Amino acid sequence: MQPFTTLTGVAAPLPLANVDTDKIIPARFLKTIKRSGLGVHLFDTLRFDENGAERPEFVLNQEPYRHAEILIAHENFGCGSSREHAPWALLDFGIRCVIAPDFADIFHTNTFKNGILPIKLPREICDQLMDDAKLGGNARITVDLAAQEVVRPNGERIKFEIDPFRKHLLLNGLDDIGQTLQHTPAIDGYEARQRAEKSWMPDISVS
Amino acid sequence: MARTLFDKVWDAHVVERLPDGTCVLYIDRHLVHEVTSPQAFEGLRMAGRKLRRPDAHIAVVDHNVATSDRRLPIAEPESRLQVETLEANVAEFGMPYFPLLDERQGIVHIIGPEQGLSLPGMTIVCGDSHTSTHGAMGALAFGIGTSEVEHVMATQTLLQRPAKNFLVEVNGALPVGCTAKDIVLAIIGKIGTAGGTGYVIEYAGDTIRALDMAGRMTVCNMSIEGGARAGMIAPDHVTFDYVRGKPFAPKGEALDRAIAYWKTLPADAGAVYDKHLAIDATTLAPMVTWGTNPEAVIAITGTVPDPAAEADEGKRAQLARMCEYMALTPGQKIADLPIDVVFIGSCTNGRIEDIRAAAAIAKGRHVAPGVRALVVAGSGLVKAQAESEGLDKILLDAGFEWREPGCSMCLGMNPDKLTPGQRSASTSNRNFEGRQGPGGRTHLVSPAMAAAAAVTGRLVDVRELN
Numbered sequence: 001m002q003p004f005t006t007l008t009g010v011a012a013p014l015p016l017a018n019v020d021t022d023k024i025i026p027a028r029f030l031k032t033i034k035r036s037g038l039g040v041h042l043f044d045t046l047r048f049d050e051n052g053a054e055r056p057e058f059v060l061n062q063e064p065y066r067h068a069e070i071l072i073a074h075e076n077f078g079c080g081s082s083r084e085h086a087p088w089a090l091l092d093f094g095i096r097c098v099i100a101p102d103f104a105d106i107f108h109t110n111t112f113k114n115g116i117l118p119i120k121l122p123r124e125i126c127d128q129l130m131d132d133a134k135l136g137g138n139a140r141i142t143v144d145l146a147a148q149e150v151v152r153p154n155g156e157r158i159k160f161e162i163d164p165f166r167k168h169l170l171l172n173g174l175d176d177i178g179q180t181l182q183h184t185p186a187i188d189g190y191e192a193r194q195r196a197e198k199s200w201m202p203d204i205s206v207s
Numbered sequence: 208m209a210r211t212l213f214d215k216v217w218d219a220h221v222v223e224r225l226p227d228g229t230c231v232l233y234i235d236r237h238l239v240h241e242v243t244s245p246q247a248f249e250g251l252r253m254a255g256r257k258l259r260r261p262d263a264h265i266a267v268v269d270h271n272v273a274t275s276d277r278r279l280p281i282a283e284p285e286s287r288l289q290v291e292t293l294e295a296n297v298a299e300f301g302m303p304y305f306p307l308l309d310e311r312q313g314i315v316h317i318i319g320p321e322q323g324l325s326l327p328g329m330t331i332v333c334g335d336s337h338t339s340t341h342g343a344m345g346a347l348a349f350g351i352g353t354s355e356v357e358h359v360m361a362t363q364t365l366l367q368r369p370a371k372n373f374l375v376e377v378n379g380a381l382p383v384g385c386t387a388k389d390i391v392l393a394i395i396g397k398i399g400t401a402g403g404t405g406y407v408i409e410y411a412g413d414t415i416r417a418l419d420m421a422g423r424m425t426v427c428n429m430s431i432e433g434g435a436r437a438g439m440i441a442p443d444h445v446t447f448d449y450v451r452g453k454p455f456a457p458k459g460e461a462l463d464r465a466i467a468y469w470k471t472l473p474a475d476a477g478a479v480y481d482k483h484l485a486i487d488a489t490t491l492a493p494m495v496t497w498g499t500n501p502e503a504v505i506a507i508t509g510t511v512p513d514p515a516a517e518a519d520e521g522k523r524a525q526l527a528r529m530c531e532y533m534a535l536t537p538g539q540k541i542a543d544l545p546i547d548v549v550f551i552g553s554c555t556n557g558r559i560e561d562i563r564a565a566a567a568i569a570k571g572r573h574v575a576p577g578v579r580a581l582v583v584a585g586s587g588l589v590k591a592q593a594e595s596e597g598l599d600k601i602l603l604d605a606g607f608e609w610r611e612p613g614c615s616m617c618l619g620m621n622p623d624k625l626t627p628g629q630r631s632a633s634t635s636n637r638n639f640e641g642r643q644g645p646g647g648r649t650h651l652v653s654p655a656m657a658a659a660a661a662v663t664g665r666l667v668d669v670r671e672l673n
Contacts, residue, residue, distance in 0.1 A: 022640070033292045106350055109351075190222040200457040200461040202456070204264065205303060
């Protein structure tokens with residue numbers, strides 16, 4: 001996983017609440033066995049019409065937002081399906097950070113696993129950042145994960161909260177399976193206890 | 208300290224608590240399907256890792272499969288590749304698997320409980336948000352992303368922080384024509400699509416207790432539509448009777464020991480919840496969604512809300528967009544709206560009880576002219592059971608299609624799709640824009656309401672047909 005340290009880039013304003021993962025990547029594009037290549041279908045129905053032509057009014061079809069690395073949205077971003085194809089599509093498009101008042105739980109977890117930083121900030125701050133983003137290419141936003149700050153184009157610094165463990169993994173680009181495998185002796189012990197205490201629990205074998 | 212059902216199941220699975228409060232949580236069961244697993248298997252392969260515990264997983268194909276003749280190859284090349292990839296992966300990694308032509312094949316959330324693989328007190332995960340279904344057993348069951356799928360495969364654990372407790376109590380006799388689906392739609396209408404974010408919902412109260420397991424699964428299934436990763440119902444005699452005799456469930460003395468343990472799981476007196484909601488079931492009516500998320504729900508006797516009445520600008524715009532997408536006028540009566548397609552099935556309502564409810568309405572009636580009505584059993588065993596009861600004959604005689612098990616028209620990943628502009632009455636769980644196919648318009652309802660819509664050709668109050 002690519003580490004996330006600081007990011008300075010174009011932010012795209014997406015002033016919508018309840019952006020569901022079907023909207024981020026519709027189910028018909030989930031028929032892939034790879035993680036890469038989904039960026040072309042990101043926000044497919046918002047971005048393209050029935051004939052596959054770009055909808056010029058959609059933000060990611062406009063300059064400079066075609067090169068956006070940050071997305072700013074409203075409440076409950078990423079609700080619905082657990083599909084990790086949603087963060088994969090965002091990442092493949094080039095988005096490394098999503099800022100919103102809150103996120104749906106599963107999507108929130110999935111972003112971290114892919115080196116995308118989800119930042120929760122109050123609605124009024126998101127609205128300020130949304131206004132900044134609307135200024136276009138000269139109004140770059142900086143995200144500094146170590147300092148836990150978003151820096152507005154006018155230099156104002158906004159603090160954000162993040163789980164320390166997830167911050168550590170992101171800053172160092174760590175694979176959390178590797179982290180968990182360090183606890184293998186404890187997992188072994190748990191399993192042995194469980195087999196003794198809950199011996200009624202069936203193992204699965206299919207013939 | 209008095210603990211909730213969630214607290215007890217959580218505590219019983221904590222392998223290690225890290226200094227910052229993150230827990231290494233042991234996972235008893237992992238359910239696998241073809242859409243969210245290929246990249247996880249690939250990750251294992253690239254890292255030279257194996258399944259830590261093959262006997263804790265069960266794999267099945269459901270999302271991509273056609274619900275027509277199964278002996279034919281899957282026509283769509285990408286769908287076929289995903290199914291073939293799962294088959295190659297389960298063979299390579301030694302994962303238990305129900306193949307497509309096995310009678311036990313079905314929607315992953317139908318087969319877990321049906322096979323006795325999902326049991327009270329377990330932790331159960333799957334790369335699918337409707338894993339919350341299994342919480343009806345009194346298990347902690349939640350959806351995960353593909354990275355977490357890989358994590359479970361490699362370590363049999365997940366790194367998690369405990370959720371907060373949300374108690375939803377439903378009391379009172381359910382009115383005629385109302386079902387578990389109407390209860391959960393009403394709850395989501397009250398709490399909103401993000402009302403459960405950060406919480407595990409425990410459903411309690413005498414109305415919930417009176418539900419059979421199928422109804423409890425319908426309720427827990429849609430927890431995620433209210434933002435809660437998991438919904439749970441305390442196990443009781445209804446649960447134990449359901450488990451008894453299921454293929455993989457413990458038997459005899461082992462079952463006695465299991466039940467003795469399961470009886471310790473319900474919340475202690477005085478257990479504290481972080482959030483509460485009380486619902487008076489006697490006030491419910493059959494529900495129908497009008498908009499493009501499950502929170503946009505009204506009684507069938509209701510009217511489409513007026514966005515202009517909404518104070519918040521963002522919400523006003525969202526409601527206006529919903530009206531536009533759904534081709535509805537504010538203030539319009541929702542009943543009598545003509546529909547094109549009816550879908551009865553899915554992990555929400557694809558169990559035998561759901562098919563019985565649909566057949567009861569269909570019996571002696573006929574699907575309205577111009578309406579396509581699909582009935583898709585949730586598993587091969589549900590289908591066989593329905594056929595043994597003659598329900599397939601009732602439905603076929605009434606002009607419904609009787610199809611092979613799978614996710615079907617719930618999500619537009621297989622040939623069962625709405626075409627642009629088509630309007631459906633559907634027993635599934637999501638009415639997002641394009642969910643059932645690009646441009647499709649979905650109204651979520653109960654199986655009886657869906658069958659009533661099929662035979663009248665319009666959204667109708669099922670109580671008018673009884």
